[in-house]
Amino acid sequence: MDPEITLTVDGTRQSVTVDTRTTLLDALRERLGITEPKKGCDHGQCGSCTVLLDGRRQLTCLALAVAHDGADVVTAGGLARDGLHPVQQAFLDHDGYQCGYCTPGQVCSAVGMIEEAKNGHPSHVSEDLEGGVDLTDDEIRERMSGNLCRCGAYAGILAAVRQAAQA
Amino acid sequence: MTEQATRPVPVRSIGTDLRRVDGVEKVTGRARYAAEQRADDDAGEALHMWLVQSTIAKGRVRRITAERARSHPGVVDVIDHTNAPRLEDTDNAELAILQDAAVGFRGQIIALVLAETPEAAREGATLVDVEYDVTPHEAELREDNATYRPDSVNPDMETDTDDGDVDAALAEAEVIVDQTYRTPYEYNNPLEPHATLAWWGEEEGRPVLSMFDSTQGVHGVVQALAPMLGLEPDQVRVQAPYVGGGFGSKGEAHAHVMAAALAARTTSGRPVKLAVTRQQMFALTGYRTATISHFRLGAKADGTLTAIEHAVQEQTSAIREFAEQTASPTRMMYAAPNRRTSHRLARLDVAVPSWMRAPGEMPGMFAHEVAMDELAVACGLDPIVLRERNEPEVDPETGRPFNRRRLLDCLHHGAERFGWESRAAEAGVTAEGEWRVGTGVAAATYPAMKMPGNAARVRALDGGRYAVAIGCVDIGTGARTALTQIAADALGVETGAVDLAIADTRLPPASVAGGSSGTSSWGTTIVAAAQRFRADHGDSPRPGLETTASPADDPTSEQYAFHSFGAVFAEARVHRWTGEVRVPRLLGVYSVGRVINPVTARSQFLGGLVMGLSAALFETSYRDPRFGHVVTQDLATYHVASHADVLDVEAEWLEESDEVFTPMGSRGVGEIGIVGTAAAVANATHHATGIRHRSIPLTPDRFLESVRA
Numbered sequence: 001m002d003p004e005i006t007l008t009v010d011g012t013r014q015s016v017t018v019d020t021r022t023t024l025l026d027a028l029r030e031r032l033g034i035t036e037p038k039k040g041c042d043h044g045q046c047g048s049c050t051v052l053l054d055g056r057r058q059l060t061c062l063a064l065a066v067a068h069d070g071a072d073v074v075t076a077g078g079l080a081r082d083g084l085h086p087v088q089q090a091f092l093d094h095d096g097y098q099c100g101y102c103t104p105g106q107v108c109s110a111v112g113m114i115e116e117a118k119n120g121h122p123s124h125v126s127e128d129l130e131g132g133v134d135l136t137d138d139e140i141r142e143r144m145s146g147n148l149c150r151c152g153a154y155a156g157i158l159a160a161v162r163q164a165a166q167a
Numbered sequence: 168m169t170e171q172a173t174r175p176v177p178v179r180s181i182g183t184d185l186r187r188v189d190g191v192e193k194v195t196g197r198a199r200y201a202a203e204q205r206a207d208d209d210a211g212e213a214l215h216m217w218l219v220q221s222t223i224a225k226g227r228v229r230r231i232t233a234e235r236a237r238s239h240p241g242v243v244d245v246i247d248h249t250n251a252p253r254l255e256d257t258d259n260a261e262l263a264i265l266q267d268a269a270v271g272f273r274g275q276i277i278a279l280v281l282a283e284t285p286e287a288a289r290e291g292a293t294l295v296d297v298e299y300d301v302t303p304h305e306a307e308l309r310e311d312n313a314t315y316r317p318d319s320v321n322p323d324m325e326t327d328t329d330d331g332d333v334d335a336a337l338a339e340a341e342v343i344v345d346q347t348y349r350t351p352y353e354y355n356n357p358l359e360p361h362a363t364l365a366w367w368g369e370e371e372g373r374p375v376l377s378m379f380d381s382t383q384g385v386h387g388v389v390q391a392l393a394p395m396l397g398l399e400p401d402q403v404r405v406q407a408p409y410v411g412g413g414f415g416s417k418g419e420a421h422a423h424v425m426a427a428a429l430a431a432r433t434t435s436g437r438p439v440k441l442a443v444t445r446q447q448m449f450a451l452t453g454y455r456t457a458t459i460s461h462f463r464l465g466a467k468a469d470g471t472l473t474a475i476e477h478a479v480q481e482q483t484s485a486i487r488e489f490a491e492q493t494a495s496p497t498r499m500m501y502a503a504p505n506r507r508t509s510h511r512l513a514r515l516d517v518a519v520p521s522w523m524r525a526p527g528e529m530p531g532m533f534a535h536e537v538a539m540d541e542l543a544v545a546c547g548l549d550p551i552v553l554r555e556r557n558e559p560e561v562d563p564e565t566g567r568p569f570n571r572r573r574l575l576d577c578l579h580h581g582a583e584r585f586g587w588e589s590r591a592a593e594a595g596v597t598a599e600g601e602w603r604v605g606t607g608v609a610a611a612t613y614p615a616m617k618m619p620g621n622a623a624r625v626r627a628l629d630g631g632r633y634a635v636a637i638g639c640v641d642i643g644t645g646a647r648t649a650l651t652q653i654a655a656d657a658l659g660v661e662t663g664a665v666d667l668a669i670a671d672t673r674l675p676p677a678s679v680a681g682g683s684s685g686t687s688s689w690g691t692t693i694v695a696a697a698q699r700f701r702a703d704h705g706d707s708p709r710p711g712l713e714t715t716a717s718p719a720d721d722p723t724s725e726q727y728a729f730h731s732f733g734a735v736f737a738e739a740r741v742h743r744w745t746g747e748v749r750v751p752r753l754l755g756v757y758s759v760g761r762v763i764n765p766v767t768a769r770s771q772f773l774g775g776l777v778m779g780l781s782a783a784l785f786e787t788s789y790r791d792p793r794f795g796h797v798v799t800q801d802l803a804t805y806h807v808a809s810h811a812d813v814l815d816v817e818a819e820w821l822e823e824s825d826e827v828f829t830p831m832g833s834r835g836v837g838e839i840g841i842v843g844t845a846a847a848v849a850n851a852t853h854h855a856t857g858i859r860h861r862s863i864p865l866t867p868d869r870f871l872e873s874v875r876a
Contacts, residue, residue: 021286030215030285035203036196038411040358041445045802048358076196088194092186095766098774099643100193101359101411107194145809148802150358150412151643152777153770154813 005069009034010078018065025049025060028073036075036104040148047147050105050112051075057112059146076104079111086167087111090160098151106147110161113143117165135165168622170719171699173691173830180652180662181831184766187648188667189409189641198409202362204379206438210366213438214243216430217288218423218447219278219295221270224795225304225516228268228277228297236280236294241287244433245295247278252432255397260486261519262395262425270299271486272517273306273795274450276422279430281439304516307792308457313480313513320490320510321526328498328564331505333463336474340465344541348462348534349862350845351787352797353455354805355523357642359411360445361452363427366438370402376428377404382420383413383642384679385672386620391420392428400672407670410642414778415522416453417642418681423451449788449800453521456481458493460534465505470546470553472503477535479510484519488512491520492527496612496842497535499730502559517795522681524778525838528613529845536609536846537861540853544594550608550850551578551587562728570727570827573758574610577734577821581608581756584819585736595857602740602749607850611733611755611843615825615834617724618678618688623696625658626713627704628666633658635696636668639677639689644837645767646685652763653690653831657697659706675715683731683835686763687828691718694830723827731834733757735776735843739851746867748784750848753816755840760825761832768836772818775840780816781808782841783848787864 004017009032016031025042028034028051037060040048044062051060052074060073079085087110090096097103117133125142126133133139140161141154149157192198206213221228233245251265264276278295282288305312317326337343364379376398382388385405393403410417423443431439443451458481465474477497483489494508523529543550555575561568582588590606591597597604623637635654641647647669655662668674678688700714738752755776762768785806789798799805818840824832845863852870853859860869 019284019286021290022284026285029203035199038196038200038359039202039442040360041802043445043801043803045445046358076194080195084191084194091194092190095187095770097187097190097193097643098645098767098770099357099359099410099412100189100198101200101357101643103193104196107196141810141813145811148358148807148809150356150414150778150807151770152774152781152808152813154777154808154810155773155816156770157810 003066005065008072010075010081020066022065023061024063024065024068027065028060034075036077038101038104040102047109048102048105050108050147052108052112057109076107079107085111087164090164093163094156094159096156096160097153102147102149106149106157109144109147110164114165169699169716171695171716172719173694173698175826175832176656176694176830178656180655181763182761185648185652185662185764187645187767188651189647200359200409200411201364201379201381201407202440202442204364206364206366210368211437213364213440214281214283214434215285215288216427216439216441217280217292218276218426219280219292220450221273221275221277223270223299223301224273224306226270226299226301228270229300230298231278232296235296236291239287239291239294241283242280242291243283244281245278246430246433252429254395256395259395261422262391262420264422264425265429272484274518276426279426281430304795306515306517306790306795308482308513308515310459310480313482313511315512315514317488317490317510317512320492324492324495327509329507333474333476333505333507336505337463337465340473341468342466342542342545344462344464344538344545346462346538346541346861348460348537350458350530350533351863352457352790353523353782353786354449354788355414355416355453356805356807357412357414357416360448361417361421361423361443362441363424364438364440365427365431367431367436373402375402375404379406380424381410381417382407383417383640383681385640385670386638386676387679388420388424389672392425396428405672407640410640413642413680414524415526415681418522418679421452445802446800449797450518453519455523456491456520458491458530460493460531462534462538464538464542466542466546468546470542470548470556472501472557474505475501475503476507482513482515485514485516487519489520493531495527496531499562499564499728500535500612501557502563506563524841525613528838528842532611532842533845533863536843537849540607540850541859551582554578554610565728567726567728570729570825572732573821574732577732577756577758580821581734581736581754585754587736594854601743603743603855604740605851605855606736606738607847607854609735609843609846609850611735611839613683613731613839613842615687615729615731615828616682616684617691618684621677621688621692622675622715622717623692624675624713624715625696625700627708627710629710631660632664632666633660634666634668635693636674637677637689637692638669638672638674639685640670640680642680644680644685644771645764646680648767649686649763650689650693654693654697657694683837683839686833687835690831691829727827729828729834731757731759731839733839733843735847737847737851739848739855741852741855741870746870748852748865748867750780751814753780755818757818757820757839758823759820759836759839760823760828760834762820763831763833769818771836772840773816775838776816776818776844777808777813779841779844780813780848783845783863783865784812785864
């Protein structure tokens with residue numbers, strides 16, 4: 001018997017029947033038709049499927065849907081519900097993308113990352129593990145490194161995240 | 168078809184920063200890529216397909232037993248060579264899948280599983296039992312087996328060239344560089360894996376195959392598949408509204424596209440969706456062959472080249488030939504009275520190699536530009552001075568004048584911007600803390616190409632608007648945006664008055680988004696159609712009037728050698744104790760004609776530089792010759808540059824316009840950024856450490872022993 005779970009996706013509560021093998025990514029893309037999270041590797045190696053899961057950035061390809069019954073999911077589409085999110089506007093302003101396939105994941109990752117920095121979470125390159133985080137270019141690069149961009153639009157993404165983080 | 172000779176376009180929008188017209192769709196994730204599309208409403212819900220791949224490198228499928236797979240809940244069908252639809256033409260052995268029991272490489276498609284869910288399809292594929300008759304295979308490229316001489320190299324260049332007397336010149340040369348350079352197997356890895364949604368229907372009593380495909384050229388997919396399926400071109404429709412990168416791997420239809428088309432033939436009209444996995448891409452969607460370049464440079468003591476020899480060894484697949492034109496840039500790059508180039512292949516029982524960004528130029532110029540750096544050291548010359556001394560007056564390959572050749576302008580402008588003047592003459596003498604610091608330079612070149620077979624349609628709409636249609640694809644390059652600007656200027660209207668339609672074979676035909684030829688080919692075609700439209704219908708046309716036209720053959724195309732040029736400067740830091748290589752500065756300066764859109768062109772240059780940096784430092788792949796498979800078949804083991812690897816990368820270009828080549832004055836920008844970049848980085852690591860590496864990637868282990876010593 002396939003289980004039914006409930007997800008709130010971009011503000012809309014939905015029930016969906018899944019297979020116990022179904023990833024959260026496939027539940028969104030294949031069962032609910034929500035294709036903002038992209039599938040680039042299905043192995044947690046590229047970041048294209050990043051969403052905000054209960055407020056934190058999460059790789060949906062590495063999450064089993066049945067383990068997230070009742071979860072709140074925000075995709076790049078949901079961030080734009082009331083007009084473009086400042087991070088999305090910054091990506092447009094700085095041309096932080098080419099093909100657009102990694103972009104929704106980059107955007108969600110940046111939104112989650114800026115919040116992490118505000119909360120003082122240190123990264124591998126943080127000098128000070130106790131004090132606040134200053135989002136220098138090195139900090140942004142390090143914290144965004146889970147999101148690959150094969151088009152190589154990293155310079156634009158960096159500028160976009162820098163702008164959004166200062167807003 | 169109406170043919171129209173073009174005139175240069177008065178530029179208004181061209182050259183300005185129009186933001187990508189599809190930006191909002193991309194940053195919100197609403198842009199729909201092939202696997203996210205839906206078929207016609209009456210076709211029903213798509214079945215999910217999973218590929219079953221061979222686990223041997225060569226032999227025959229003795230028996231496929233699908234009972235276990237078929238009994239898995241949700242599995243609908245299993246298709247193999249015994250029950251697949253027959254093809255009318257099987258000459259293209261890469262595409263002619265499931266027609267017989269032969270296995271030509273490990274990873275070849277040998278069965279297809281169709282199911283109601285992706286989970287069931289995937290599980291079903293693991294339940295297909297396959298027995299093989301195995302025959303011995305060869306899957307390793309070596310100098311002793313790369314001896315086959317192809318008839319030509321990609322796309323239709325001479326295999327070998329021999330001008331003057333290279334051996335005599337080398338015998339008399341005062342300085343000789345005689346070295347072998349290697350590049351590894353490289354995989355395109357666009358972030359969007361290849362995907363196809365296919366369904367069959369009927370129109371006017373004839374079967375029609377419809378597809379959404381992740382491709383660099385929708386018309387090319389039709390040209391490849393239709394004859395094999397026994398269909399007329401108008402019986403196949405391919406759309407590709409959004410494509411998540413390609414870098415050559417989506418330039419031609421690969422076997423998975425045929426798999427989707429064949430499977431969908433069996434489902435009574437129900438669509439079939441195939442999303443190729445990242446792992447499967449390493450066997451099915453093309454890659455760059457490893458290359459071995461034997462270089463011999465002969466020069467006078469002042470660095471003037473007297474002989475250039477570039478003998479290439481690389482591999483192709485035994486089932487379908489692709490010969491990378493690795494020595495092609497060597498034929499035109501520098502002046503030398505004596506020159507010999509050759510390509511020899513190993514024909515291996517391996518997956519079919521194909522185009523990857525700047526095929527030929529990328530590996531060839533890595534070898535040539537590291538060799539030039541060695542020659543500069545041997546002659547005691549600054550590498551820029553060495554290149555000044557070897558500038559040809561005309562194209563060494565064709566004898567035609569260049570239009571134009573501004574390599575030295577790129578080098579000189581870049582040197583000034585980069586601060587080249589302050590560079591230490593000697594290698595291995597500069598250190599900052601625990602880092603050894605050096606700088607390197609390399610030249611870049613890429614031919615300017617326009618493809619035949621393009622047409623565009625211009626139609627007047629209400630309110631002074633125009634519909635412009637051409638079936639080309641924007642794979643992330645910004646074509647949609649640049650072509651909107653070209654159409655606006657060609658028609659003399661604002662960009663907002665242009666409704667551009669692309670990426671559908673129901674539109675006028677367009678050539679592939681590849682070879683840096685897209686904007687030149689499609690833009691020239693749009694200009695031809697717009698200028699013809701104005702000639703036919705004037706400046707105030709009645710809505711509904713339209714013109715479809717192609718550019719007339721350009722008589723000047725045979726008079727010049729059209730190439731773009733560039734110079735790449737890199738700073739490398741090599742850690743004294745860990746061998747880690749960081750590239751804090753990378754600068755490319757390019758001569759590419761007029762830049763249509765500075766924002767999107769800059770992104771293309773930077774993207775090429777980043778991919779070149781990625782090749783220099785990380786990208787390599789291991790094929791196990793015992794089994795013929797690629798071991799490093801995901802993004803955790805095939806490393807590409809990430810955010811943290813990419814520091815200060817900049818691109819600039821010379822202000823110019825090449826209106827002999829295109830009416831827009833542009834020459835193409837997609838490939839040249841990757842050319843020479845790995846050489847510049849390798850040359851910089853030599854300058855930092857004194858250690859000369861002649862192959863990439865420059866992984867930390869390769870600097871350890873010697874740096875410590």
